[in-house]
Amino acid sequence: MNPAGLLYPDDPSIKKLHEKLTKAAQDFNAPDYHLQKLLSRPGRFSDFSLDTDGFFMDFSRQRVDENALSLLRESQRLSNALKKFSEMTQAEIVNPTENRAALHTAARGTGPSPLLYKEMDVKAQMQQVNEKIEQFCASVHEGKICSACGKPFTQAVVIGIGGSYLGCEFVYQALAGADRKLDLFFLPNVDIDNFARVIESIDKETTLWIVISKSYTTTETMANLNQVSTWLNTMGIAPKDHMVTITAKGSPGDDPDTPVLASFYMFDFIGGRYSVSSAVGGLPLSLALGYDVFKRFLNGCSIMDTHVLESPEEKNIPLTAAMISIWNILYMGYPAQAIIPYTSRLARLSPHVQQLYMESLGKSVSATGQPLTQPAGTIIFGEPGTNAQHSFFQLAHQGKAFPIDFIGVKMPGYTGLQAISKGVTNHQELWANLLAQAGALALGRSSDDPARNFDGNRPSTIITIDNLEPESVGMLLSFYEARTVLEGFILGVNPFDQFGVELGKVMAGDIRKEMAARNQDPSYTFACASQTDNFYLNLLFNKR
Ligand SMILES: O=P(O)(O)OC[C@H]1O[C@](O)(CO)[C@@H](O)[C@@H]1O
Numbered sequence: 103m104n105p106a107g108l109l110y111p112d113d114p115s116i117k118k119l120h121e122k123l124t125k126a127a128q129d130f131n132a133p134d135y136h137l138q139k140l141l142s143r144p145g146r147f148s149d150f151s152l153d154t155d156g157f158f159m160d161f162s163r164q165r166v167d168e169n170a171l172s173l174l175r176e177s178q179r180l181s182n183a184l185k186k187f188s189e190m191t192q193a194e195i196v197n198p199t200e201n202r203a204a205l206h207t208a209a210r211g212t213g214p215s216p217l218l219y220k221e222m223d224v225k226a227q228m229q230q231v232n233e234k235i236e237q238f239c240a241s242v243h244e245g246k247i248c249s250a251c252g253k254p255f256t257q258a259v260v261i262g263i264g265g266s267y268l269g270c271e272f273v274y275q276a277l278a279g280a281d282r283k284l285d286l287f288f289l290p291n292v293d294i295d296n297f298a299r300v301i302e303s304i305d306k307e308t309t310l311w312i313v314i315s316k317s318y319t320t321t322e323t324m325a326n327l328n329q330v331s332t333w334l335n336t337m338g339i340a341p342k343d344h345m346v347t348i349t350a351k352g353s354p355g356d357d358p359d360t361p362v363l364a365s366f367y368m369f370d371f372i373g374g375r376y377s378v379s380s381a382v383g384g385l386p387l388s389l390a391l392g393y394d395v396f397k398r399f400l401n402g403c404s405i406m407d408t409h410v411l412e413s414p415e416e417k418n419i420p421l422t423a424a425m426i427s428i429w430n431i432l433y434m435g436y437p438a439q440a441i442i443p444y445t446s447r448l449a450r451l452s453p454h455v456q457q458l459y460m461e462s463l464g465k466s467v468s469a470t471g472q473p474l475t476q477p478a479g480t481i482i483f484g485e486p487g488t489n490a491q492h493s494f495f496q497l498a499h500q501g502k503a504f505p506i507d508f509i510g511v512k513m514p515g516y517t518g519l520q521a522i523s524k525g526v527t528n529h530q531e532l533w534a535n536l537l538a539q540a541g542a543l544a545l546g547r548s549s550d551d552p553a554r555n556f557d558g559n560r561p562s563t564i565i566t567i568d569n570l571e572p573e574s575v576g577m578l579l580s581f582y583e584a585r586t587v588l589e590g591f592i593l594g595v596n597p598f599d600q601f602g603v604e605l606g607k608v609m610a611g612d613i614r615k616e617m618a619a620r621n622q623d624p625s626y627t628f629a630c631a632s633q634t635d636n637f638y639l640n641l642l643f644n645k646r
Pocket residue numbers: 263264265266314315316317318319320323373374375461600603
């Protein structure tokens with residue numbers, strides 16, 4: 103696989119293109135390139151917006167023009183990003199550092215059938231897991247599989263962290279309406295107060311615990327599993343009667359000698375942050391909302407995957423979003439990007455994309471280990487609107503500028519009684535704010551009073567989806583996945599490994615040993631800890 107990309111210009115044409123893009127960005131310092139001017143150009147809105155199957159993206163308020171876009175499309179071609187995306191769906195090794203394919207798209211049926219990888223029929227294997235999920239959930243919903251005391255399960259708690267929970271939590275919050283079959287809770291953090299909050303919210307007699315860990319070695323998840331098991335035992339409930347596992351074949355959790363109610367496989371060719379369309383999302387979402395809802399969500403993901411595979415460059419929505427993101431980071435110099443959904447049901451979208459994007463693209467070397475010309479990635483953050491407006495939008499309007507994805511939903515989830523305030527419904531008020539913010543950031547407003555002056559020229563994209571139905575949410579999830587992967591391919595980095603998370607884990611292990619030694623021997627003085635750690639360990643143990 104050719105790893106060349108904008109941050110690893112192992113190719114004279116890419117070097118040259120990088121120079122052209124740098125120069126093109128300088129044009130935007132001129133007054134004629136202020137967004138006020140760009141937005142008044144005829145055809146700006148129609149030329150700078152795209153749609154597919156109810157998913158609409160308006161990037162007319164981004165500080166790009168045709169010249170910048172055509173140069174960015176060249177970067178796509180020189181790095182073979184779309185070709186690599188297609189190869190990814192066909193089980194090529196796109197994760198060279200771990201010598202693996204990345205087949206999250208196959209989990210929703212995208213790509214050839216049969217899809218052979220390491221002598222395995224990938225889609226058939228995934229189908230088997232999905233059939234098991236469907237049967238298990240039906241049995242739980244019908245009360246055939248029930249709690250130790252014979253009552254039906256009414257709640258489930260996911261024990262898992264990072265990619266083994268964030269995507270699932272986002273989709274659950276987005277889709278969970280009044281008709282849910284089970285309430286879902288999440289126990290990601292090893293923080294004992296996370297456990298305390300969960301057990302305050304559940305009925306121990308009717309709660310199913312879902313342990314999700316690909317490696318089944320993640321410290322936080324294993325500690326929480328132990329905490330929950332110990333707690334259940336003291337309550338007289340055998341953990342095996344209230345637990346299911348989702349893990350990789352051959353992991354320490356894939357152990358017939360430790361029986362649970364059921365176990366489901368996840369595959370090493372689907373990374374945690376890309377795994378919500380596998381059993382990681384499949385089981386909890388099907389338990390909470392029904393297997394048919396999960397299938398419809400997969401269908402939405404697949405519609406967007408197919409759009410990426412079949413659309414030409416200039417109509418390709420995730421590709422265009424990836425190119426604009428690169429433009430904003432590398433050439434316009436923006437320090438961060440925000441995702442602001444105007445619906446509280448998408449509140450966990452930005453935390454999910456934070457991991458998806460920052461773990462995938464926060465890299466300092468190319469896909470083949472060569473130093474990059476500068477570190478890759480950016481900071482992603484966000485909150486739902488209008489809450490965000492009353493929180494950090496002062497900075498967005500008058501402080502350090504950063505591009506924003508505004509996300510609007512045509513139909514809210516709740517369709518019951520809607521009061522009218524100032525002549526509009528709450529949902530319309532939300533939209534009035536969304537439109538006003540994008541307009542105010544772009545256009546600004548001048549004032550003789552410097553403190554009340556708005557320079558404008560601050561970029562944003564508006565993305566709209568039809569509703570909060572599973573298909574729309576699937577398309578949104580798959581849009582951000584594809585955008586991330588394509589951005590990685592254009593930059594020349596591997597979007598599927600995450601070695602950057604390892605060092606902290608190793609160092610936590612050393613500190614843990616010091617704590618364990620003190621727990622064993624109260625006179626132990628943290629002899630192996632550094633001067634600084636020594637201070638904090640004494641603070642913790644002496645409770646000073
Ligand atoms: O599923 P596991 O093996 O518990 O890993 C959990 C998460 O931890 C990470 O390795 C990061 O620390 C993620 O990539 C992963 O999703």
